[in-house]
Amino acid sequence: MVLVLIEALIAACLVGAAVTFMVPDRYAGKVGLAASLVPLGIATYMFATFEASGNALMGGQLAFEEQFQWVTLGEAYALNWHVGLDGISMPLVALSTVLTSLAILSAWTPIDERQSQFYGLVLFMEAALLGVFSALDFFVWFVFWEGVLVPMYVLIGVWGGPRRKYAAIKFFVYTNVASLAMFIAFVALVFGLGDAVDTFDMPAIAAALGETGIQADAVPVPGLDVETFKILVFAALFFGFGVKVPVVPWHTWLPDAHVEAPTPVSVLLAGVLLKMGTYAMLRFNFTMLADVARDPNVAVAVGLFAAVSVIYGAMLALAQSDLKRIVAYSSVSSMGYVILGLIALTVYGVGGATFQMVSHGLISGLLFMVVGVIYNQTHTRMVQDMSGLADRMPVTVGVFVAGAFAYMGLPLMSGFAGEFFVFVGSFGSPNLPSSPVFTAVSMFGIVVVAGYLLWAMQRTLFGPFRLETDYELGRAPVQDVLPLLALLALVVLLGVAPDLAFEMIRDAVNPMVGGEVSAALGGGA
């Protein structure tokens, strides 16, 4: 039986988007939700029946793979439609569909104009996101990659807060400049392979890099030796994806975008869009160019980016008094752990990084939603404007507390699992010099994160009730609370049984670090 499930997944989003665009505004929320349940259902089915082995770029046996020639570029290069999932991309596909459905539900309360366009754009963006996580041809992948930007730009620019134009343009220009750097670098890399490849097929390129490697006479920049060229490509790719992640110092678009974006858009931005960056790093920097990442100097540089992101991001979060900015900056910090796991190049490191992507998607989505629910009721997000909310909104506050502790890495919730895997993977990493030091320094983030989240909770949720805005505080409506509980359940489920996702992740990560005795943990440095 031929089931073109990935195409069905993407098509369902696009058809849903088209339908939602056309229905009247007052039905758009319900239609949008219904439309998003189709890809959610398909993705759930795919997750349940998922059978694959190995890594997508390293000759692994893929699930739901489709490949056929699409267009040719002259004689030299062919563009293929090539999609498929391995253990790394499958959890991210599932995450995207879950968060989109829940984000749409959480948008019912705050989005009160141009609903059909809003939900249509969200579904359109979902299609592009799913494409990014499943495409295996660079050209197709890049089209999806850029396809995410446009709806996001519009979603922030139209439905955002007072400084939405600034935030949207900053987001768009910044990430587009980064995309440009990344695109040029990657195309140069492919040219550098000379005649070894005649397509933009990513597995083929990865194989060619591993077997024949860069040809000295094919390096597109004259006078550059192969090693330097590869390091430059690695750096350009790292920058291109690092803006998206975001890695310090390229993170400043993120708080602006989050503060201006409406809650459901923040959920998708933090929950899924940031993971595009780390996912692409995993595929390009740490799979295709893994030998560059194994250069000790490169490893130390990347390790520094990771540790600085964790600690500096957490320090910035500590200085904020807008709840949404706090959560936004803490994303910078949490994504630093992902980078740390990736550069470790061990099973637990890279696997933990991937798990952390999923986990952070759920937890940051949860926290953004909770802040949104509070904002819907109070119309403020400033810590000093409120206190004692627990008195009036017990369930919302309960979820806030649970989500905050998940963010702090409380065991039996997914955040702990992700962080612990990363730490175990990076502590003894044979790839990263002084790995215990990098790991221990980054781990101090778990203290700082507790500092700002506990402080924020103490000030806003507890103490005598006080609210500086003129709104009557009521209990949050069911459609606001339901997505919170759903996310919390997933966070706990993955925390109690991380192997639900971690097993397939490990399977896909193994070939990346394979062949080494100490592949799992490192062991000995």
Added chain:
Amino acid sequence: MSFEYAPAIALLPLVSFAIALTVGSRMPKKGAFAGIAATGGSLLLSLLAVRQVAGGEHHNEELLVWAGAGAGTELELTFGILIDPLSALMLIIVSLVAFLVHVFSLGYMNDEGEVGLPRYYAGLGLFTFSMLAFVYASNLLQAFMFFELVGLCSWLLIGFWFREAAPPSAAKKAFLVTRFGDFFFLVGVVGVAVTFAGATETPLAFAGAESFPVVAEEVVEGSMGAGELATFGFAPQTWFTILGLLVLGGVVGKSAQFPLHTWLPDAMEGPTPVSALIHAATMVAAGVFLVARMYGFYAVSPQALAIIAFVGGFTALFAATMGVVKDEIKQVLAYSTISQYGYMMLALGAGGYIAGVFHLMTHAFFKALLFLGAGSVIIAMHHEEDMWKMGGLKQKMPVTYWTFLAGSLALAGIFPFAGFWSKDEVLFEALVHGLGASPFLLAAYAMGLLAVPVTAFYTFRMVSLTFHGEARTEAAEDPHGVRWNVKFPLVVLGVLATVAGFLNMVPVVKLLGASHLGPIPLEALHDWLAHGIEGVNAEHYTLADESLTHEFAGYTAGYVGSELVTTLLSAGLSLGLAVVGAIAGYRLYDAPDPTEHTDRLGSMKTVLYDNYYQDEYQVWLAEGVTAPLAQLANRFDQGVVDGVVDGVSSVSLLSGSRVRRIQTGVVSNYAALITAGLIVLLIAVGVLGGWF
């Protein structure tokens, strides 16, 4: 008989958590009965476990794989259950105190008409579950996970009265300070996993031939090569010391040892039954218990042992002195708790494994008793905690008084109450190993000994101020009565605080030269802990001729005269000092209208009232250093990092608008520019080409 029921010991309270959380508000006592039934069930099952362990059985089984199952990794992370004499004893302590605290809560919370009780009982249930799961965790990671969860419960319950300002703040402080310690603990867990993963199948397990303490021992001893261990360039023993000290960070935080003790007095903002359960008898014990649990790992590292002993001895004295000037009954008890955990650390560090565990047990009973007694007083006093406003409660609440007195005698270390036996054994171990092995231990012993009269002094100051003299306020004149649900737990614990010491009467054994008096064992706890799983028992740690502390830390007993003389001397000295302190405390404050007497302390008075400025400097670290640093980072981020980003766009916009100006539309301007450009170009080419 097998231990198939073992998971239920922890899971029963989890069920009561779920019940209280979901349907607690619709239940008759808001979830209390579910909690009582669950902890009662845990207690019965724990007793069953103890009976089996007494029959020589143990249990060390992997229950399930948490993460990393199957091929492709060298490290499976598992949950398992380890029931041996140590954990079985602790299971009894935890489930018993939890059960009694649930009953007591009926009086302290339900009868007093508190709101939010389902949340309260849910918190207690979750705590009991986590604590029990911690106690019989079979590996270090599992222990860490539940160690963190009890921290969450502590936060939830300290901040129970969240509508007031102080409890949420205290909860935050408690979690943050312990989190700081847990950071080191987590680094230690990760380090242990990575270090031992190459050498054994179960690198994180506490017990068994492949467990990390046993492997560490074999490597240090030389019977196993260090080749498969990852020691990051250190000698194995040095690296084990580093790992042990990292784990110790969590211990110092949780067991409120110097310098991370500051959270515990603040934690008294929580309801008193919570203080009794979490902040006296069980959760605070988790740190010390962990040291005992992986004692084999510490025993191969003399430096780690010395640090444990010294931190313990210092904390015992340091905290006791602060207890002397406190006005609120719960504050006295909080500082006393810190001090008493110091004794346990002292014992463990000094090679007194049994003494440490013994004191852990007796302390759990008498300190839970004192806290519940204080709770009873607080009910009676209409929630007044200041001892200066009490007085004369002895006649009005006899059950509370007599049980409280039993607890106080135990705390002060007066013969024959429980605390006398255990504290004496702690000091004895420190003394003989100090004499025989290291002057460092003697210093720690001296601090522990100095703390004895101080402890007795503040204890009887507390008893006098609270119960003796005359009523000093209207509330004390006419105290609120307490019911059976308060008295029953007091009586149970009062009996235990009186007799629990008889489990281990070492001086009597030495005196009689026999370990049994007829059929009665005189050192039952000693025998209990000596056996158990191979390599994880007191025999192996400290008792045997070739014990770990002897072999690796060089601990040898040294005596003044003979062993018997030293025993009696040590016991007599600590008892004498305790009696002196107790009488002084009693006499000084047993007056109808007692005075503070603190002026006699001179300049020490302010230092003690301000707790040696420990809180000040930690608050300064948070508010005076970290917060401004964060603000600085934020300004740097807004100004410099983001400034560059905005700068790039401004430069593009600005240069665009400037360059646009040359487009004037006047043909002669264009002609002039073209000419000028040509000339510049020619000159440039000329210079570069060497025309001139």
